Amino acid sequence: xxxxxxxxxxxxxxxxxxxxxxxxxxxxxxxxxxxxxxxxxxxxxxxxxxxxxxxxxxxxxxxxxxxxxxxxxxxxxxxxxxxxxxxxxxxxxxxxxxxxxxxxxxxxxxxxxxxxxxxxxxxxxxxxxxxxxxxxxxxxxxxxxxxxxxxxxxxx
Amino acid sequence: xxxxxxxxxxxxxxxxxxxxxxxxxxxxxxxxxxxxxxxxxxxxxxxxxxxxxxxxxxxxxxxxxxxxxxxxxxxxxxxxxxxxxxxxxxxxxxxxxxxxxxxxxxxxxxxxxxxxxxxxxxxxxxxxxxxxxxxxxxxxxxxxxxxxxxxxxxxx
Amino acid sequence: xxxxxxxxxxxxxxxxxxxxxxxxxxxxxxxxxxxxxxxxxxxxxxxxxxxxxxxxxxxxxxxxxxxxxxxxxxxxxxxxxxxxxxxxxxxxxxxxxxxxxxxxxxxxxxxxxxxxxxxxxxxxxxxxxxxxxxxxxxxxxxxxxxxxxxxxxxxx
Numbered sequence: 001x002x003x004x005x006x007x008x009x010x011x012x013x014x015x016x017x018x019x020x021x022x023x024x025x026x027x028x029x030x031x032x033x034x035x036x037x038x039x040x041x042x043x044x045x046x047x048x049x050x051x052x053x054x055x056x057x058x059x060x061x062x063x064x065x066x067x068x069x070x071x072x073x074x075x076x077x078x079x080x081x082x083x084x085x086x087x088x089x090x091x092x093x094x095x096x097x098x099x100x101x102x103x104x105x106x107x108x109x110x111x112x113x114x115x116x117x118x119x120x121x122x123x124x125x126x127x128x129x130x131x132x133x134x135x136x137x138x139x140x141x142x143x144x145x146x147x148x149x150x151x152x153x154x155x156x
Numbered sequence: 157x158x159x160x161x162x163x164x165x166x167x168x169x170x171x172x173x174x175x176x177x178x179x180x181x182x183x184x185x186x187x188x189x190x191x192x193x194x195x196x197x198x199x200x201x202x203x204x205x206x207x208x209x210x211x212x213x214x215x216x217x218x219x220x221x222x223x224x225x226x227x228x229x230x231x232x233x234x235x236x237x238x239x240x241x242x243x244x245x246x247x248x249x250x251x252x253x254x255x256x257x258x259x260x261x262x263x264x265x266x267x268x269x270x271x272x273x274x275x276x277x278x279x280x281x282x283x284x285x286x287x288x289x290x291x292x293x294x295x296x297x298x299x300x301x302x303x304x305x306x307x308x309x310x311x312x
Numbered sequence: 313x314x315x316x317x318x319x320x321x322x323x324x325x326x327x328x329x330x331x332x333x334x335x336x337x338x339x340x341x342x343x344x345x346x347x348x349x350x351x352x353x354x355x356x357x358x359x360x361x362x363x364x365x366x367x368x369x370x371x372x373x374x375x376x377x378x379x380x381x382x383x384x385x386x387x388x389x390x391x392x393x394x395x396x397x398x399x400x401x402x403x404x405x406x407x408x409x410x411x412x413x414x415x416x417x418x419x420x421x422x423x424x425x426x427x428x429x430x431x432x433x434x435x436x437x438x439x440x441x442x443x444x445x446x447x448x449x450x451x452x453x454x455x456x457x458x459x460x461x462x463x464x465x466x467x468x
Contacts, residue, residue: 041372046467057225060197063400063417069369070396070414070445072454074467084226088219088246090400090418102226105219106246106264106278108418108434120266122278122418122434133226142228155202155230213381216353240382244375244402258382261375262402262420262434278420278434289382298384311358311386 014038022047031081034058035136040085043067043093046074053081053099055135061088062103068093080115084137089124100133170194178203187237190214191292196241199223199249202230209237209255211291217244218259224249236271240293245280256289326350334359343393346370347448352397355379355405358386365393365411367447373400374415380405392427396449401436412445 015038022028026047030036036058042050049066052058062085067074077091080099085091087105097103098115108122118128134140149155171194178184182203186192192214198206205222208214218241223230233247236255241247243261253259254271264278274284290296305311327350334340338359342348348370354362361378364370374397379386389403392411397403399417409415410427420434430440446452461467 048467059225061219063373065399065417069371070449070454071451072457072461074458074461087221092417105221105248108278110432120279122264122420123432137226139227142226145228146230149228149230155204215381217375243377261377261404264434276422276435293382295383298382301384302386305384305386311360 011038031056033135037061040064043077049074049076049093051076051078053079053083055081056083056085057136058085059087059089059105062086063088063090065091065093082133082135082137084133100131100137102131102133102137167194187212189291193217196220199233205230205232205249207232207234209235209239211237212239212241213292214241215243215245215261218242219244219246221247221249238289238291238293240289256287256293258287258289258293323350343368345447349373352376355389361386361388361405363388363390365391365395367393368395368397369448370397371399371401371417374398375400375402377403377405394445394447394449396445412443412449414443414445414449 104120416432
């Protein structure tokens, strides 16, 4: 556990460093409360087009694109508030993700997503509507679920 | 060829080192006979949930997930024996892959897969059933196929 | 901007170094005019099977595969002229991409693609035919589009 805690502290320092150069040097618009993985990919060809809202989470190896070389497009791609952008998902250039959305792992999002939706697949489709999430796209009962798993000894 | 052989020897050392820290430090359950790429991703948020069986192969950039932040889930994801988990595929948290299965490159597996199946796509679907494979998910005639290609001079 | 220009110069040096070792040491067939991202993945298990044509572009994290361990296959995978192989796409072993094609980001291409097509999805499907592109798969009006966006002040 000590080892894991030290690794977590190191990761926090590296994430802060990444946040600094992404926002200050590249001009990417990351809300101060948003969180992201070190391996999240923000398009640096048109960095000003990346927008991530309050209390959103951008998970491991996910990719937010803002340019399209084929069409010569440089556009704004927006993630709303309280979203969860899942592992290795791709947000195509120009896509807008509404508040409180969850993008499933591996999803390739080619169209705008209305607030409160879960999208999954390639191309991504809405698989659930009207979800109601807390910060970072977490379900209201997420903490409860984790505590239950712990109580049942399933996390040891 | 000398260069390639040296690279392969180096890779073997690095894979052994990765195996050591994944199993001993993180507690990931990798069968001693399973093989994996250096770039394979095993979820370290709940490392004890990762299980890879005897004589299975986890290919380049594939991802085995065991937690779901959105729902607060920390679960066990299992790969059976003699499976081949293809390049850049994703096994979603909690998924169970039966013995002797092949997960195609880029597949995103969201449901359990019965033994002896090939799955592909996002979301992954069963595209073949009842396959009969040897160790590491190899077809019985795989060596024969390779020898034939060599004999035909197609590998030079 | 100075910073970005210096980064671009550094990237050019690294790309040239990668081109050198891929073609001279591994024997990968990259046309001298083709361009690729540093993070593009060319299958080194059967490197001679990779072929990328004149004035084609292989984008960030895309993957060109030439072997299939399951079936013991080592085959030739070919990208034609003036193609754009999009971010994090996968070309499966043996696939042939015709001249002037665009492979969308995240696509997993499992079948040959006729010339002048756009393919997307997993498995990838043709979503447009008969496109007419310039070098690197760019639309004829791509420069014009970019200039218009600049004139409208949308790129600042």
